[in-house]
Amino acid sequence: VVSSAAASEDHGVASFTHLDGTGRARMVDVMGKPKTRRIAVARATVVLSVDLSELSPRWQGLAEIIEAARYTGILAGKQTAKLIPLCHPIAVDSVIVEVRPSSYRFAVEAIAQIVERTGVEMEALTACAITALSLVSAFQDADPWASVEELRLWHKSGGRSGVWNHDDEGAGATSLVVPATTSESP
Amino acid sequence: VVSSAAASEDHGVASFTHLDGTGRARMVDVMGKPKTRRIAVARATVVLSVDLSELSPRWQGLAEIIEAARYTGILAGKQTAKLIPLCHPIAVDSVIVEVRPSSYRFAVEAIAQIVERTGVEMEALTACAITALSLVSAFQDADPWASVEELRLWHKSGGRSGVWNHDDEGAGATSLVVPATTSESP
Amino acid sequence: VVSSAAASEDHGVASFTHLDGTGRARMVDVMGKPKTRRIAVARATVVLSVDLSELSPRWQGLAEIIEAARYTGILAGKQTAKLIPLCHPIAVDSVIVEVRPSSYRFAVEAIAQIVERTGVEMEALTACAITALSLVSAFQDADPWASVEELRLWHKSGGRSGVWNHDDEGAGATSLVVPATTSESP
């Protein structure tokens, strides 16, 4: 049940901070929260019937498709509050998107950062989702069966809840270049 | 290689209609295509650690969350061309989104319809993706581990390629109300 | 009751075309409707505590405020489908906005026209509303009590329901320049 899932709170519903006392959805009021540095990392996998590793590395098309998808995701991430009703409009400090092709799949990772009173989880997820859809779009003729899998938050830090990592050991193998870059970027 | 993956076409790269002769991405020119009725259905699953079936059916919050997510998806579907660079801006005739909660998951389905020279696959996928993210957003505090799975095209008809269905027998079990409604809607 | 209000229809709820058979809101499917020329006129009044007729006619500020408000309304009218979830995205053929200042009030009128399968009522209403709010915005310091009154549809023609006029004889007195222009414009 919800109350057990949110065990540290009294009654389950209270853990849905998007609901007010009468059960109506609302934007969470963040005015009382301190501004802290917050980072969110989201990931997704695009699964294709096309073996990307056999495409010649010098074939320009793949790099172009990936680049298009990255910019698409960055622009979408910055517009999250216009897409998701209860998200706060925030001036995100950076959105980084990485795409790594391998056999039959793309690994997508988006990192959003901000110094604010509210998190950037939805910004990272939105950037990741639209990057993935842009890749699906590019392969629509070659593979109408392409799917997006495991689109989810991977890491978040900052704010009340501190550092949080999704517990998936196998993930290290598909780790992208960005996290290392990120840790040194400020 | 791509050419084998797209076996029914002559040369692999040609099957990426978003690429021109020099490998650069572009919007596909659709001016020569006839206007036909086109329908696209996309689906996704939101997987949670919360058992939705145990939430009281009279608890208003869940219905509100679902309704918010549906409208979010409809608005996003209508803005697909602003999010995906190589999509044509089209005046979609309808976008329908359905959400069905069950144990630990939401089934999401989006249907886009148009009479145009270009398809509405990306509109259905975008509506589906943003609906799913809106649901993830609502459960962010209760379950930061929520993920979106199997976001993909499920059915498309109209245009050069006729009717096409994703071959997944198990899908029938989670079939939503909408398809039946749709078939009678015109 | 609704059914009596919508007396010409069989059952009340059916008259809410934005609802499907299960009571869920949806975009109305317009694919089966013919494309016809459709015109919608909306009006609103902005009521101020400032006597606009005493402002010198040569004072440039008022003309600038009105012009700003008109363009604001036109741009908003073209974006109606992004603001109102169940409106169809349409390529409106023209949006015209007029503003006439008098003592203590602005009369605002917006006309939207299209050749389409769906009407442009919401486009006219949205253009009218945002024009009015832009005027309110300009007088925010001089009159925080400004209000928008009688924002409503005034005329619509085209489509299944033919010509329709709001029954208000007094309206002729505040009739704006636009309608005459409009009737000769095609």
Next chain:
Amino acid sequence: VVSSAAASEDHGVASFTHLDGTGRARMVDVMGKPKTRRIAVARATVVLSVDLSELSPRWQGLAEIIEAARYTGILAGKQTAKLIPLCHPIAVDSVIVEVRPSSYRFAVEAIAQIVERTGVEMEALTACAITALSLVSAFQDADPWASVEELRLWHKSGGRSGVWNHDDEGAGATSLVVPATTSESP
């Protein structure tokens, strides 16, 4: 009065802070103002020929229409600066919208809050206006005569001018749930 004020350079035009010294409209420069907590409440009434109180309280359609309108208003409130030219783009901390149906009308109330150098009056008014239009849209077939009345600012606090309330004693009777919630939210 404004007309006399407008006759002299000293007071009159200065009250239109959206005009510069030459009478041209501009965004007010707020860089010198302190960041303070600001709250704005706007209200509007949607007047219908349909008696909403006779609709069965269990009829799901009305709740859905209201919910759709609320989200529509929240999304629009966050996009105010894109709609109203001279509004500052601000990262509003919260937008809350309430809708209460009664006989032949909806009472709509929107509350916007921020800690900033500029107010959120237009955000509240825009959220309120688009919520009202979304309700009008839903009843377009049942009642094309629906109108929006008394769309105006109701309360604002914060900034140079302190607390301000619209002087209308009768308003208490139609007071919505939100204000009480709001006063305890930070």
Next chain:
Amino acid sequence: VVSSAAASEDHGVASFTHLDGTGRARMVDVMGKPKTRRIAVARATVVLSVDLSELSPRWQGLAEIIEAARYTGILAGKQTAKLIPLCHPIAVDSVIVEVRPSSYRFAVEAIAQIVERTGVEMEALTACAITALSLVSAFQDADPWASVEELRLWHKSGGRSGVWNHDDEGAGATSLVVPATTSESP
């Protein structure tokens, strides 16, 4: 000349089709015009203090910057009606953008195509302008003096006025790949 034309009501003002009989700006009513295939080509030059030809052809950064700018321009071209108040919202059939680097400059070309009652000149110009600004943005640190020059329409065909070409013989030398591609694309 326009000044003499503007002196009489007969010819001058009529040439400004964005003005109505009273000199007020408006969207041109296009409902009476036939739908024809229309093509518009716009060009611009970005002038830098950086010799692009000396950058190693294998340096990936330049290709990435160009690709980003191209997609940026395509997305902006599709949103022209939201940026330019009196432009009609149109469902452009294709927007193609090309960028060619040479010594100290980028040549930018945008081609917009549609089958509609109104032209796509502003769509091509907007795509071209935003592509150019995206390039300026990428070189902001290396060259804050970068400028955009000769942003203008280069070719248009379709509609009442037939084929039209800007009379500039020297232009052939900087002709981009796109026109040839375009002529065969339908």
Next chain:
Amino acid sequence: VVSSAAASEDHGVASFTHLDGTGRARMVDVMGKPKTRRIAVARATVVLSVDLSELSPRWQGLAEIIEAARYTGILAGKQTAKLIPLCHPIAVDSVIVEVRPSSYRFAVEAIAQIVERTGVEMEALTACAITALSLVSAFQDADPWASVEELRLWHKSGGRSGVWNHDDEGAGATSLVVPATTSESP
């Protein structure tokens, strides 16, 4: 020069702050930068075959066209981050646009101001570019040969690099009213 800088990994690429260590474009991370007051001024010239100085100064149309263009530019300037992928979304404190007609040309100037960790150069350039295009749009019928020239940054101050002015003595002659106004505005 950049070409030599680009030859080594140490200095060259670092000057393109939009590229990360691997040559991929990214949003610059600004979280470590202090918030300072930043001002950017951009200018452009619209060149026409129409002698604007011979148009009667009382002819209302020109003032309307200019006013429309100014608002268009202000709205676009506030949406820069949605148009240019690697720009940070910022809550700009003011965008001012001025347009001065003379013989055969319009001088356009846009000033953007903010107290932030990142500059507003692109906001000023975007406001300037779209203002210029809006003017081109208004004269499209009278002069399809209109062009935008010398669109570039003219002044920036604030941030790490202090005050910077474009070195062009002749510019004083076409200096607009705004800079003086600006210096006294905070």
